[in-house]
Amino acid sequence: MPELPEVETVRRTLSQLITGKTIRDVTVSLPRIIQRPDDIEQFRLELQGHTIIDVGRRGKFLRIIMDGLVLVSHLRMEGRYGVYDSSEPVEKHTHVIFHFTDGTELRYKDVRQFGTMHLFNPGEEFKMKPLLKLGLEPLDEAFTFEAFKRVIAARKTKIKPALLNQEYVVGLGNIYVDEALFRAGIHPEKLCNELDQEELVRLYEAIVLTLSEAVEAGGSSIKSYVNGQGEMGMFQHSLQIYGRKAAPCVVCGTPVEKSVVGGRGTHYCPSCQLIQTNKTKKKH
Numbered sequence: 001m002p003e004l005p006e007v008e009t010v011r012r013t014l015s016q017l018i019t020g021k022t023i024r025d026v027t028v029s030l031p032r033i034i035q036r037p038d039d040i041e042q043f044r045l046e047l048q049g050h051t052i053i054d055v056g057r058r059g060k061f062l063r064i065i066m067d068g069l070v071l072v073s074h075l076r077m078e079g080r081y082g083v084y085d086s087s088e089p090v091e092k093h094t095h096v097i098f099h100f101t102d103g104t105e106l107r108y109k110d111v112r113q114f115g116t117m118h119l120f121n122p123g124e125e126f127k128m129k130p131l132l133k134l135g136l137e138p139l140d141e142a143f144t145f146e147a148f149k150r151v152i153a154a155r156k157t158k159i160k161p162a163l164l165n166q167e168y169v170v171g172l173g174n175i176y177v178d179e180a181l182f183r184a185g186i187h188p189e190k191l192c193n194e195l196d197q198e199e200l201v202r203l204y205e206a207i208v209l210t211l212s213e214a215v216e217a218g219g220s221s222i223k224s225y226v227n228g229q230g231e232m233g234m235f236q237h238s239l240q241i242y243g244r245k246a247a248p249c250v251v252c253g254t255p256v257e258k259s260v261v262g263g264r265g266t267h268y269c270p271s272c273q274l275i276q277t278n279k280t281k282k283k284h
């Protein structure tokens with residue numbers, strides 16, 4: 001599932017590929033991808049004639065910004081965008097096609113069919129589902145340590161599910177939560193309200209660094225993620241803990257363990273990420 005770095009990579013790529021293009025028509029072959037408006041014909045008619053100005057992002061959602069409309073799109077498990085010439089054959093599992101006036105097309109392909117699209121008037125998208133309740137953007141300037149502490153520190157839940165909750169901080173999924181907790185030397189099952197100030201600072205810094213580095217590297221490609229130009233991300237070799245079950249910890253050599261926390265497969269080092277605070281712990 002794409003997390004913030006992957007979606008950000010798609011955003012940057014798409015922005016370069018479709019900004020300035022005008023929609024001539026839209027073909028929808030799987031109506032349930034379109035969550036708003038209810039009527040597919042209305043979706044099609046509303047988009048006709050609109051020009052794409054930019055592509056934004058909120059959490060794991062893309063915002064395709066047009067003159068007078070915003071399309072909010074979530075890729076979920078396997079959704080992918082690609083820009084093609086209209087003469088190119090349409091691949092299987094292509095569910096939505098935006099036909100541009102210049103003869104190219106933006107195609108949305110989704111094998112698992114879990115992706116969603118919502119169409120809004122500009123600004124309206126932040127006042128309704130699915131963007132309404134989203135939490136802090138970890139790569140924004142507004143994501144200060146104090147803001148992070150305010151949403152996390154008092155909670156009585158385990159830290160891993162808290163970090164996965166998009167109402168607190170957006171963009172982190174299973175991979176980058178494991179990476180950030182490892183980097184901060186914090187056990188995934190530690191309770192939020194048992195983290196001391198030093199641990200909260202380490203975790204805050206680890207989240208920002210982990211996501212920034214992954215964005216810089218073009219997003220991870222653990223599963224079937226491909227960016228808007230069909231290029232695979234290149235960060236997977238840099239993952240330090242995720243997917244390394246039984247391999248030696250890169251810091252201390254202890255075999256990496258995998259367990260289930262909050263229903264999700266979780267990788268951690270039993271030595272670097274002790275459940276008890278260990279003042280002599282090494283920093284990563």
Ligand SMILES: [Zn+2]
Nearest residue numbers: 249252269272
């Ligand atoms: Zn270790």
